[in-house]
Amino acid sequence: MKRVLTSVLAAAALLVAGTAVAQDKITVATDTNFKPFSFKNDEGNYVGFDIDMWQAIAEKMDADYELRPMDFNGIIPGLQTGNVDVAVAGMSVTAKREKVIDFSYPYYKAGLVIMVRADNSDIGKLEDLSGKVVATKQGTSTIPFLKENIEAGVLDPTEIKKYPNITDAFLELRAGGTDAVIFDLPPLADYANGVGKDAVKLVGPLYMGHHYGIGFPAGSELRDPVNVAILELKESGEYDKIYKKWFGSEPK
Template sequence: MKKLLTIVLTAALALSLTAMAQAKKIIVGHDTNFMPFEFKDPDSGKYVGFDIDMWTLIAESLGIEYELQPMDFNGLIPALQSGNIDAAIAGMTIKSEREKVVDFAYPYYDAGLMILVRSDNEDIKNLEDLEGKVVATKLGTTSEDFVKKNAKAKDVSLFPNIDGAYMELATGGAEAVLFDSPAVMYYAQTAGKGKAKVVGPLYMGQSYGIAFPAGSELREKVTIEILNLMESGKYAELYKKWFGTEPK
């Protein structure tokens, strides 16, 4: 009987530990193409970038098992609300409309919006010059809200991925792209080098945050880990790896 009881208790403990391990595994949504924060490496086929690396450090420190779920940016908040994902890291701007329905951890990146034009364009130098022009940006983003409210554009072309906006600019379908500063600067220095340039000042300073379903217990834990990364110097190392400079 003692042996049988030991076997039963051992089996029960094993099942309990397995259940706990499974419970720890979370689904983390991220954007499919937002360089240099997240994008698919053509060689490995895996998603890489600043956001991916930072989440890896956070999860390792917290002992969280997770699965990355790439998806269109404008589907992330609905997925958080419905419980289909447990967190979202996608260069997501913290703004009041979003904070009404999801919770954000401590801001991990300060950015803004900038204008990208073709390298031979001398007509567009600032927001006022977008009047009467076709401007491309990404669907469901702060950039979309800003350009519609503040630029007197003839038309705003929206794309599920920012690569579509860059292509529209390159082929002449749009005269400018207005989007997040780190993304447009990265594009101008890499795939768009010699073909596109950034013009004008930084508009609408904003911060990115990792989002969670309202009331998630993970938010506070992740906030603490973000602060730990910043205090330990690991955040600065990661920042320099992807942006080439020290964080401001």
């Protein structure tokens, strides 16, 4: 596997050899609150897996940049209009999104999981969400996943609440305003094992395995050098170190 990655890296490096980053400073969109990928620490600085990944990529590219935290729902429009150059925001690579923006090589494998209150014994899988109030994050790949399964007759929730920040859904769950939250595993696991410990729990299997990619405006010249940087980080072991810092173990 390492030999294959090295060969791909060498070919990619030749592809972008001599290519300079056009911008003096790259504008990087990131989510305002998507722990552990991007969130504010106690000092008011944005930190997380995405932030560290982009910092490492920028160093490989010898590129200057500025972070622009924004609601997830505005990130793709920001790329389409050119208001931002790059999006590092835990963004799932989907066929629909690839019609309007470009993506880097995948840098994280994810999936959806269900979270309920700790005393809930009625919900253990997707089908159990029928007749329940379900919460998730607006503008994310969870929405079409739920719609597809509703149309297929897998579930029939009474309501789907969509929040700009997933932490709002967590609070709503604990307050009893929703029966379950369904969203990407990392932020739900982080909450269930941290702030929400003993108050909430994760149930059921992992649904809809997918990958996160870095987003660009269609045709962006930044994609190739970013791809080379991602390959270099994986080849050198730097990626594994960043991953372990935020998720407690190296990627499988």
